[in-house]
Amino acid sequence: MHRTFYEYLMTLRNPNDHSEIAEFAKNAFLDQSFPKQEKDYHRLSDYLELNGNYLPSMAVFDETYRAYEASESTGGDSYQ
Template sequence: MNQSFYLFALKYRGGQKEDKKSRFAESMFEQHDFPKTETSFHALSQYIEELAHPELTASIFDELWEHYIEGY
């Protein structure tokens, strides 16, 4: 994978406030320690689970991850 998950997910920023993917991307952007260069599901999943941020949910991450890997 050439593009990190972070860069992929940023394309969802600026969407409707009701859109969970958009809220995930906004929250991810605001987390200064988010692993921006990471391409590993395990590393990203672990970060999200340990952070336990209400907008960075594992279910939305899993959905975005599916879109991310479909592109490769």
């Protein structure tokens, strides 16, 4: 994996998209403490469980992280 989860997540920001994942990306951008250099699922999950009150559920993170892993294994963005 070359880019961090945060870098991937920022590719999903879109002010015209109000999906849960786009909202997650927007709120992570606004979260000054978000672990921007992290790639590890468990560390990110722990952070979000304690600090991610902007997530409607951890399932949003899980789905986004799976798409991140897929994009890193194929070398591009895979979220539809």
